[in-house]
Amino acid sequence: MKAAFAELIRNLHAKGWSPATSTNYSFIDEHQQCWVSRSGVHKGVFSEQDFMTIDNTGIGTGMFHGTKPSDETQIHLWIYNNFPEAKVILHSHGKYPVLISQFNEDFFPVQGYELQKGFKGCKSHLDSIEIPIIDNQQDMTVLCQALDVKKLAIQHHCFIIAGHGTYAWGADLFEAQRHLETLDYLCECEFLL
Amino acid sequence: MKAAFAELIRNLHAKGWSPATSTNYSFIDEHQQCWVSRSGVHKGVFSEQDFMTIDNTGIGTGMFHGTKPSDETQIHLWIYNNFPEAKVILHSHGKYPVLISQFNEDFFPVQGYELQKGFKGCKSHLDSIEIPIIDNQQDMTVLCQALDVKKLAIQHHCFIIAGHGTYAWGADLFEAQRHLETLDYLCECEFLL
């Protein structure tokens, strides 16, 4: 799992979705242990050794005891707590969702694309979909409160943080990647239009 | 053949033409057996084992007996039935044809490009070419009826499904790829203009 995830992270970097040392990633293993990507590692050289274990408050455990992961780990924990089906979370800085958030305030509306069926549960290009957009915050507690308010609107396993990037998740690596790629593609098409 | 086709599928994915688990592919082998790409496989890791045999109603046969491929297999069968020269079919979600379909309703008109000679039978950049655009449908029977209506207008070995993607085919892998790349390039140029 860690090897496959590290390879995916390197591939997402190759697409330009994690410039600088931005973005972070996590998963829950078969023992319900949460692993997150370590802070400050360049995603182009991310390896399976770059995941660390955390407890349910977001503090490093075991051989990572005392190590602090990225502040945004709080967002990962919020997602796992509120969407129990989530076992893998991907955070991307792909530029199209960031650009879309400059034109839309509360949510990104999509309709008419076959690819929206990439979101689990969406069955037709005719469905009207809304992807919530959350205001960016440096204070993760405030950001998670904003997520609490919009929780019911998060129906497609992903959301956008304005001027920042996207979070997408799934029951496994494959589904999380599918949701992320679906959201990015739809943002790119709508932005180019 | 299967190895070369699987490599092409991975290359098309690397171009961003099959985001999420979208797109599907098929070919007819030298024994007139039809093979289609299995459903739900991520195209970035597609291998020659990911093709399955089907009968002429689109149901899995042999060791794939009972397995159901993608619903869009019906479109592949429609193409093989109506264009006997087709032996390889490529379906792509490249974004430029999708974007073009937002500006054109019935067909995509092209003229003045040297590259349009990439379509078999087209001899000059001065030819006026029209690539049919079909409305998207979730019901494949309805979609194939729409194809029946436009059949005579399909003169360049490809068509666009609005908001969805393209189908392109040829007598071999090489020709099908040429038709697909030609259509995508022309859509990109016209969209950027």
Add this chain to the structure above:
Amino acid sequence: MKAAFAELIRNLHAKGWSPATSTNYSFIDEHQQCWVSRSGVHKGVFSEQDFMTIDNTGIGTGMFHGTKPSDETQIHLWIYNNFPEAKVILHSHGKYPVLISQFNEDFFPVQGYELQKGFKGCKSHLDSIEIPIIDNQQDMTVLCQALDVKKLAIQHHCFIIAGHGTYAWGADLFEAQRHLETLDYLCECEFLL
């Protein structure tokens, strides 16, 4: 030389500069023998075996006796005859020069870019440069006559054929590549503006 050239051709294809089976390439070896890329080979798999020898009328010689290369070989011969410093010629279908030719009729004007110094002989970003644009023709004799008329205006080792692509050349592979990349970059910047 042939191995290095074949690798460059595959790299140019990876950039999307030779969609379908478009584009062609040539060089003159140390015995003054002219070699051209064989017709119809997909550039993504071009190998050193895919070059053929031709005589000075553009007909295959030696083991390629009687084989006819692409019609555009006449353009290569025109360049070698008129620009004796040319030993390597690259023809690209990169989309930005094609798009630029929709906005400019006779020439593409450039000024103010540091990168224009990539053209041999250009010493400053303040120089005003003009890259000739030639009307596209299917009849190579007519196209070469148009080149004759514009010959004096071809001062930067390259020209654009409208709706078609670019030709760029140099005293070696390295210089020809530099001229091609310079032209494409300048076309992209000006088009995006």
Add this chain to the structure above:
Amino acid sequence: MKAAFAELIRNLHAKGWSPATSTNYSFIDEHQQCWVSRSGVHKGVFSEQDFMTIDNTGIGTGMFHGTKPSDETQIHLWIYNNFPEAKVILHSHGKYPVLISQFNEDFFPVQGYELQKGFKGCKSHLDSIEIPIIDNQQDMTVLCQALDVKKLAIQHHCFIIAGHGTYAWGADLFEAQRHLETLDYLCECEFLL
């Protein structure tokens, strides 16, 4: 260090940030020796042998005695003299900063992006950042005088030269790359808007 730096240079080339033979790179090793990339090497094949030692006037030393590196070496020396924390300098011709410099004269203003935190010292997306833009010059003495004038405004470890490209630096390879990628991403987002 040289091997890792050469690999980074090839990766930056693969992104299209060093077309033709443009761009140059340098670092200061643990003995305070300055190394610069040799002039005229294509960045797609840059190797660790392509760095040369220079003295503090920019002239080759040791086995490179008498070899002259690129004129722009003067800009590297200016940066090392004025920003002592700089140990690695990257110069890029990525097109977005070049395009941004056509719309902004004195500086490129940024605000509202999470990724601006990629600049060391920037703590919030709410910070208002200004990246200085310097007029391009062929005379490096004149260019460095313009840099002297703007020195206090250079607060984010990078600047843009109009119509030319960017310089970014850091205490190590990793930080310099982070600053370069951050600047390019912000320029791309703002240009696309």
